[in-house]
Amino acid sequence: GAGVSQSPSNKVTEKGKDVELRCDPISGHTALYWYRQRLGQGLEFLIYFQGNSAPDKSGLPSDRFSAERTGESVSTLTIQRTQQEDSAVYLCASSLDAGASNYGYTFGSGTRLTVV
Protein backbone atom coordinates (compact mmCIF):
# COMPACT_ATOMS: atom_id res chain seq x y z
CA GLY A 1 0.00 0.00 0.00
CA ALA A 2 0.91 3.65 -0.10
CA GLY A 3 1.65 3.91 3.58
CA VAL A 4 1.73 2.02 6.84
CA SER A 5 -1.79 1.11 7.86
CA GLN A 6 -2.83 0.42 11.45
CA SER A 7 -6.11 -0.86 12.76
CA PRO A 8 -8.17 -0.14 14.68
CA SER A 9 -7.47 3.58 14.96
CA ASN A 10 -9.12 3.63 18.37
CA LYS A 11 -9.80 0.87 20.85
CA VAL A 12 -11.48 1.06 24.23
CA THR A 13 -11.28 -2.08 26.29
CA GLU A 14 -12.06 -3.17 29.80
CA LYS A 15 -9.27 -3.92 32.21
CA GLY A 16 -8.35 -7.59 32.05
CA LYS A 17 -9.42 -8.13 28.46
CA ASP A 18 -7.02 -9.08 25.67
CA VAL A 19 -6.53 -6.80 22.66
CA GLU A 20 -4.96 -7.29 19.27
CA LEU A 21 -3.53 -4.45 17.21
CA ARG A 22 -2.73 -4.78 13.54
CA CYS A 23 -0.09 -3.23 11.31
CA ASP A 24 0.19 -3.44 7.53
CA PRO A 25 3.64 -2.20 6.49
CA ILE A 26 4.58 -0.73 3.15
CA SER A 27 4.96 -3.46 0.56
CA GLY A 28 8.61 -4.43 0.21
CA HIS A 29 9.65 -3.06 3.58
CA THR A 30 11.50 -5.83 5.36
CA ALA A 31 11.87 -4.11 8.73
CA LEU A 32 8.92 -3.46 11.05
CA TYR A 33 8.88 -1.76 14.43
CA TRP A 34 6.36 -1.28 17.22
CA TYR A 35 6.58 1.70 19.57
CA ARG A 36 4.37 2.88 22.41
CA GLN A 37 3.65 6.56 23.06
CA ARG A 38 2.17 7.29 26.47
CA LEU A 39 0.76 10.71 27.25
CA GLY A 40 3.55 13.23 27.74
CA GLN A 41 6.22 10.65 27.01
CA GLY A 42 8.47 9.96 24.08
CA LEU A 43 8.25 6.90 21.94
CA GLU A 44 9.13 3.71 23.75
CA PHE A 45 10.54 0.89 21.63
CA LEU A 46 8.69 -2.41 21.96
CA ILE A 47 9.77 -4.87 19.28
CA TYR A 48 11.56 -5.04 15.91
CA PHE A 49 11.20 -7.54 13.06
CA GLN A 50 13.71 -7.86 10.24
CA GLY A 51 12.90 -10.32 7.48
CA ASN A 52 13.01 -13.89 8.73
CA SER A 53 15.40 -13.17 11.58
CA ALA A 54 14.41 -13.65 15.20
CA PRO A 55 12.69 -10.49 16.40
CA ASP A 56 14.31 -8.10 18.87
CA LYS A 57 11.87 -8.25 21.78
CA SER A 58 14.04 -6.33 24.20
CA GLY A 59 11.54 -3.49 24.59
CA LEU A 60 8.47 -5.51 25.53
CA PRO A 61 7.52 -4.32 29.03
CA SER A 62 6.07 -7.60 30.33
CA ASP A 63 5.11 -11.10 29.26
CA ARG A 64 1.57 -9.83 28.67
CA PHE A 65 2.88 -8.28 25.47
CA SER A 66 3.65 -10.33 22.38
CA ALA A 67 3.89 -9.71 18.66
CA GLU A 68 3.97 -11.75 15.51
CA ARG A 69 4.78 -11.06 11.91
CA THR A 70 3.97 -13.24 8.95
CA GLY A 71 6.93 -13.14 6.59
CA GLU A 72 7.44 -9.56 5.49
CA SER A 73 3.81 -8.55 5.78
CA VAL A 74 1.24 -7.99 8.47
CA SER A 75 2.16 -7.79 12.13
CA THR A 76 -0.09 -8.10 15.16
CA LEU A 77 0.69 -6.84 18.65
CA THR A 78 -1.25 -8.63 21.37
CA ILE A 79 -1.70 -7.38 24.90
CA GLN A 80 -3.16 -9.90 27.32
CA ARG A 81 -5.01 -9.03 30.52
CA THR A 82 -4.82 -5.30 29.79
CA GLN A 83 -4.06 -2.87 32.59
CA GLN A 84 -4.78 0.82 32.81
CA GLU A 85 -1.10 1.64 32.38
CA ASP A 86 -1.28 0.02 28.94
CA SER A 87 -3.34 3.00 27.75
CA ALA A 88 -1.25 4.66 25.04
CA VAL A 89 -0.92 5.20 21.33
CA TYR A 90 0.74 2.20 19.72
CA LEU A 91 2.71 3.16 16.64
CA CYS A 92 3.95 0.86 13.95
CA ALA A 93 6.71 1.78 11.50
CA SER A 94 8.41 0.05 8.62
CA SER A 95 11.59 0.68 6.67
CA LEU A 96 13.03 -0.58 3.44
CA ASP A 97 15.56 -2.73 5.22
CA ALA A 98 17.43 -2.90 8.48
CA GLY A 99 19.17 0.30 7.48
CA ALA A 100 16.63 2.57 9.12
CA SER A 101 19.51 4.97 9.37
CA ASN A 102 19.64 5.31 5.62
CA TYR A 103 15.98 5.33 4.81
CA GLY A 104 14.28 6.39 8.01
CA TYR A 105 11.08 4.90 9.27
CA THR A 106 7.62 5.37 7.77
CA PHE A 107 5.10 5.50 10.60
CA GLY A 108 1.45 4.57 10.67
CA SER A 109 -1.11 6.84 12.33
CA GLY A 110 -1.25 4.64 15.38
CA THR A 111 -3.85 2.85 17.46
CA ARG A 112 -5.08 4.76 20.49
CA LEU A 113 -5.75 2.19 23.22
CA THR A 114 -7.77 3.16 26.25
CA VAL A 115 -8.15 0.68 29.08
CA VAL A 116 -11.06 1.46 31.40
Add this chain to the structure above:
Amino acid sequence: AQSVTQLDSQVPVFEEAPVELRCNYSSSVSVYLFWYVQYPNQGLQLLLKYLSGSTLVKGINGFEAEFNKSQTSFHLRKPSVHISDTAEYFCAVTPSGYSTLTFGKGTMLLVSP
Protein backbone atom coordinates in the same frame (compact mmCIF):
# COMPACT_ATOMS: atom_id res chain seq x y z
CA ALA B 1 23.00 2.56 25.58
CA GLN B 2 21.87 5.78 24.00
CA SER B 3 19.63 8.48 25.38
CA VAL B 4 18.09 11.66 24.04
CA THR B 5 17.15 14.76 25.99
CA GLN B 6 14.84 17.36 24.57
CA LEU B 7 15.20 20.22 26.98
CA ASP B 8 11.91 21.97 26.25
CA SER B 9 8.54 20.26 26.45
CA GLN B 10 6.83 23.27 24.85
CA VAL B 11 8.09 26.17 22.76
CA PRO B 12 5.62 28.98 22.06
CA VAL B 13 6.55 31.33 19.24
CA PHE B 14 4.90 33.93 17.06
CA GLU B 15 4.41 33.40 13.34
CA GLU B 16 7.40 34.46 11.19
CA ALA B 17 9.75 34.38 14.18
CA PRO B 18 12.81 32.10 14.21
CA VAL B 19 12.80 29.00 16.38
CA GLU B 20 15.32 26.55 17.78
CA LEU B 21 14.32 23.21 19.31
CA ARG B 22 17.07 21.71 21.41
CA CYS B 23 18.24 18.12 21.43
CA ASN B 24 21.14 16.57 23.30
CA TYR B 25 22.17 12.94 23.17
CA SER B 26 24.49 10.63 24.99
CA SER B 27 26.28 7.70 23.42
CA SER B 28 29.61 5.95 23.76
CA VAL B 29 29.72 5.18 20.03
CA SER B 30 29.20 7.17 16.86
CA VAL B 31 25.57 7.82 16.08
CA TYR B 32 23.08 8.77 13.46
CA LEU B 33 20.59 11.49 14.41
CA PHE B 34 17.06 12.26 13.25
CA TRP B 35 14.26 14.75 13.69
CA TYR B 36 10.66 13.65 13.21
CA VAL B 37 7.50 15.74 13.26
CA GLN B 38 4.06 14.60 14.41
CA TYR B 39 1.05 16.64 13.36
CA PRO B 40 -2.16 16.20 15.40
CA ASN B 41 -3.71 12.75 15.00
CA GLN B 42 -1.06 11.65 12.53
CA GLY B 43 1.97 9.40 12.56
CA LEU B 44 5.52 10.71 12.65
CA GLN B 45 7.20 12.04 9.50
CA LEU B 46 10.93 12.28 8.93
CA LEU B 47 12.11 15.90 8.82
CA LEU B 48 15.83 15.37 8.39
CA LYS B 49 18.73 13.13 9.37
CA TYR B 50 22.44 13.27 9.99
CA LEU B 51 24.47 10.23 8.99
CA SER B 52 27.91 11.66 8.16
CA GLY B 53 29.57 14.47 6.27
CA SER B 54 28.46 18.06 6.55
CA THR B 55 27.29 18.86 10.05
CA LEU B 56 24.57 21.18 8.76
CA VAL B 57 21.64 19.18 7.50
CA LYS B 58 18.69 20.61 5.60
CA GLY B 59 15.30 18.97 5.71
CA ILE B 60 11.77 19.46 4.53
CA ASN B 61 9.59 22.52 5.20
CA GLY B 62 12.58 24.84 5.61
CA PHE B 63 13.98 23.15 8.71
CA GLU B 64 17.67 22.53 9.30
CA ALA B 65 19.75 21.03 12.08
CA GLU B 66 23.38 21.17 13.06
CA PHE B 67 25.30 18.24 14.48
CA ASN B 68 27.79 19.31 17.14
CA LYS B 69 29.86 16.35 18.28
CA SER B 70 31.73 18.17 21.04
CA GLN B 71 28.49 19.35 22.60
CA THR B 72 26.61 16.15 21.70
CA SER B 73 23.79 18.25 20.30
CA PHE B 74 21.56 18.22 17.25
CA HIS B 75 19.40 21.33 17.52
CA LEU B 76 16.61 21.97 15.01
CA ARG B 77 16.12 25.46 13.58
CA LYS B 78 13.83 27.35 11.26
CA PRO B 79 14.38 31.02 10.42
CA SER B 80 10.69 31.87 10.05
CA VAL B 81 7.87 29.64 11.29
CA HIS B 82 4.31 29.32 10.00
CA ILE B 83 1.10 28.48 11.83
CA SER B 84 1.19 25.14 10.00
CA ASP B 85 4.44 24.23 11.77
CA THR B 86 2.48 23.73 14.99
CA ALA B 87 3.23 20.12 15.86
CA GLU B 88 5.28 17.91 18.14
CA TYR B 89 8.90 17.40 17.20
CA PHE B 90 10.93 14.36 18.22
CA CYS B 91 14.69 13.95 18.17
CA ALA B 92 16.00 10.39 17.78
CA VAL B 93 19.35 8.61 17.82
CA THR B 94 20.71 5.24 16.80
CA PRO B 95 24.25 3.84 16.85
CA SER B 96 25.82 3.97 13.42
CA GLY B 97 24.75 0.96 11.42
CA TYR B 98 22.15 -0.09 13.94
CA SER B 99 18.44 0.04 13.34
CA THR B 100 16.30 0.73 16.39
CA LEU B 101 15.80 4.41 17.14
CA THR B 102 15.77 5.89 20.64
CA PHE B 103 13.46 8.90 20.82
CA GLY B 104 13.34 11.93 23.07
CA LYS B 105 10.16 12.94 24.86
CA GLY B 106 9.26 15.49 22.23
CA THR B 107 8.88 19.26 22.03
CA MET B 108 5.54 20.81 21.24
CA LEU B 109 5.99 23.81 18.95
CA LEU B 110 3.08 26.22 19.31
CA VAL B 111 2.96 28.91 16.64
CA SER B 112 0.50 31.74 17.16
CA PRO B 113 -0.45 34.68 14.92
